[in-house]
Amino acid sequence: MSLLVVGSIAYDSVKTPSGKREEQLGGSGCFFSVAASYFTEVSIVGVIGKDFNNSDLRFLKEKNIDISGIEKTDGKTFRWTGEYMDDINTAVTLETQLNVFGNFNPKISNQHSKKPYLFLANIDPEIQNKVLESMNVKPKFVACDTMNLWIDIKKNELLDLISKVDMLFINHEESKQLTSEDNSINIYEKVKTYGSNNLVIKLGEFGAKLFSKSNIFSAPAFPVENVVDPTGAGDSFAGGFMGYIAKHGVIDSETLKTAIIVGSTMASFAVEDFGINRFKNLKYSDIEDRFEEFSKFTYFNPMHE
Amino acid sequence: MSLLVVGSIAYDSVKTPSGKREEQLGGSGCFFSVAASYFTEVSIVGVIGKDFNNSDLRFLKEKNIDISGIEKTDGKTFRWTGEYMDDINTAVTLETQLNVFGNFNPKISNQHSKKPYLFLANIDPEIQNKVLESMNVKPKFVACDTMNLWIDIKKNELLDLISKVDMLFINHEESKQLTSEDNSINIYEKVKTYGSNNLVIKLGEFGAKLFSKSNIFSAPAFPVENVVDPTGAGDSFAGGFMGYIAKHGVIDSETLKTAIIVGSTMASFAVEDFGINRFKNLKYSDIEDRFEEFSKFTYFNPMHE
Numbered sequence: 001m002s003l004l005v006v007g008s009i010a011y012d013s014v015k016t017p018s019g020k021r022e023e024q025l026g027g028s029g030c031f032f033s034v035a036a037s038y039f040t041e042v043s044i045v046g047v048i049g050k051d052f053n054n055s056d057l058r059f060l061k062e063k064n065i066d067i068s069g070i071e072k073t074d075g076k077t078f079r080w081t082g083e084y085m086d087d088i089n090t091a092v093t094l095e096t097q098l099n100v101f102g103n104f105n106p107k108i109s110n111q112h113s114k115k116p117y118l119f120l121a122n123i124d125p126e127i128q129n130k131v132l133e134s135m136n137v138k139p140k141f142v143a144c145d146t147m148n149l150w151i152d153i154k155k156n157e158l159l160d161l162i163s164k165v166d167m168l169f170i171n172h173e174e175s176k177q178l179t180s181e182d183n184s185i186n187i188y189e190k191v192k193t194y195g196s197n198n199l200v201i202k203l204g205e206f207g208a209k210l211f212s213k214s215n216i217f218s219a220p221a222f223p224v225e226n227v228v229d230p231t232g233a234g235d236s237f238a239g240g241f242m243g244y245i246a247k248h249g250v251i252d253s254e255t256l257k258t259a260i261i262v263g264s265t266m267a268s269f270a271v272e273d274f275g276i277n278r279f280k281n282l283k284y285s286d287i288e289d290r291f292e293e294f295s296k297f298t299y300f301n302p303m304h305e
Numbered sequence: 306m307s308l309l310v311v312g313s314i315a316y317d318s319v320k321t322p323s324g325k326r327e328e329q330l331g332g333s334g335c336f337f338s339v340a341a342s343y344f345t346e347v348s349i350v351g352v353i354g355k356d357f358n359n360s361d362l363r364f365l366k367e368k369n370i371d372i373s374g375i376e377k378t379d380g381k382t383f384r385w386t387g388e389y390m391d392d393i394n395t396a397v398t399l400e401t402q403l404n405v406f407g408n409f410n411p412k413i414s415n416q417h418s419k420k421p422y423l424f425l426a427n428i429d430p431e432i433q434n435k436v437l438e439s440m441n442v443k444p445k446f447v448a449c450d451t452m453n454l455w456i457d458i459k460k461n462e463l464l465d466l467i468s469k470v471d472m473l474f475i476n477h478e479e480s481k482q483l484t485s486e487d488n489s490i491n492i493y494e495k496v497k498t499y500g501s502n503n504l505v506i507k508l509g510e511f512g513a514k515l516f517s518k519s520n521i522f523s524a525p526a527f528p529v530e531n532v533v534d535p536t537g538a539g540d541s542f543a544g545g546f547m548g549y550i551a552k553h554g555v556i557d558s559e560t561l562k563t564a565i566i567v568g569s570t571m572a573s574f575a576v577e578d579f580g581i582n583r584f585k586n587l588k589y590s591d592i593e594d595r596f597e598e599f600s601k602f603t604y605f606n607p608m609h610e
Binding site for chain 1: 523606609
């Protein structure tokens with residue numbers, strides 16, 4: 001079944017221990033849709049400026065991503081500049097130029113408003129709420145992501161959003177900030193009181209935890225020998241996750257668990273090259289192979305007597 | 306097969322968000338041997354002062370731990386005082402009184418010097434080296450633990466030790482400090498050049514990673530609802546691990562992986578109460594049950610087509 005994502009489309013400039021790149025294609029919506037495209041039909045809603053490269057639109061189209069929801073407006077595309085220092089897992093934002101993204105007011109077409117799977121990437125929760133209200137048919141499964149900024153300045157809007165989604169994706173630190181809890185089980189209990197029954201806590205290099213009504217599931221990150229650029233790992237994770245469940249159209253606990261590993265697999269590819277480069281030649285069979293390896297390094301035999 | 310541990314025996318005073326305890330039985334040797342005692346015969350070598358409580362010796366004996374290697378000398382037992390603040394995973398040491406432990410010079414009896422499994426808990430690497438030299442029969446499997454202090458002040462002695470052991474247990478931060486590497490795969494490559502073929506990186510609340518020649522294995526921590534006192538979690542982990550492999554007397558990659566989960570299971574019990582209290586009434590069947598739960602929350606189905 002098909003999947004809609006509303007998120008940012010950006011040009012990122014990054015410096016990592018592996019090198020520097022200027023103005024590479026990025027943004028939550030891009031990473032998400034590219035990762036999800038391996039599993040299901042995906043439509044992206046976002047905004048770009050007049051300076052956006054046609055070759056980047058072509059790249060998205062070649063991934064079979066429906067880009068009819070990308071609006072081109074006067075002005076420049078969203079820019080983000082960041083650096084990963086000693087701790088490769090934490091980005092230091094050097095500059096954010098919202099540009100056209102500052103006035104982002106997503107218009108959801110009639111066709112898009114009937115998509116059964118919806119991912120509200122990390123943007124202003126007011127906009128996330130609006131998108132959700134624009135859906136003409138109640139989606140089968142809605143997930144959202146967020147960040148510290150919105151917890152700081154739009155907590156009420158964010159809580160309103162969480163009350164209406166099926167799953168919240170959130171970083172570990174931000175999950176603590178949101179709930180004022182420390183222990184992940186207590187964090188989940190709090191998130192349930194907000195109204196979301198499923199929670200994914202993203203642990204970066206330590207993997208991810210999934211909490212749902214019927215189970216807790218914990219997945220390590222795939223061990224990547226050379227992390228080149230962590231930008232987009234979280235969105236690639238969410239893209240793999242949502243793409244996988246949308247493909248199967250089943251939301252039982254086993255599917256959610258497998259989807260976490262699919263998401264982790266996609267994140268592990270994302271970080272192996274700058275920006276979205278690793279996805280340029282990535283084949284579905286590469287994903288299957290890495291998923292297999294994932295099974296091997298998490299599987300253990302029962303205790304012997 | 307039987308197992309020897311050389312480590313500290315201490316009275317710990319701790320303050321955690323769950324409360325305060327004064328002078329509770331602790332020390333790496335105690336946590337390790339108590340956890341290992343569920344799986345195999347274990348002998349502890351350590352030193353206590355005249356003030357040591359007979360009831361604590363009785364407790365160890367009741368766990369079928371061979372305490373003939375515990376030496377009682379003039380002076381007071383080692384004391385450690387620490388506090389766990391907001392971040393329950395990191396202890397702040399408030400006071401260390403080495404007392405009799407400051408002159409610890411372990412004497413390894415002839416019987417102990419033939420034990421096939423040896424764990425050198427976190428003590429001065431000079432002493433760890435000496436113990437290793439005292440072994441009359443080369444053990445089948447030797448593992449050691451260490452800490453930042455020894456990396457700072459006795460790195461050469463520590464590297465000498467690592468060149469002679471089969472496995473190094475080390476915290477994540479300390480593994481980075483030791484190797485000047487960031488990425489765990491590179492950390493393992495470095496540790497191999499030091500001479501140890503197996504490495505366990507302890508990630509606290511995020512579990513543990515095992516690196517051996519034939520595989521990488523990653524295990525989450527068991528989700529504990531209420532972490533009461535994290536003291537001894539790492540040593541309980543190592544005790545479960547070593548106890549399990551000593552019990553089976555087989556050191557293949559599958560046994561090592563299962564042993565990591567056994568270790569994580571023991572650590573998850575350790576933190577549920579102050580000091581070693583949780584082990585007072587813990588039954589082997591409790592361990593089997595939690596191991597089973599562990600399987601459930603890490604197991605995932607293959608990808609569907």
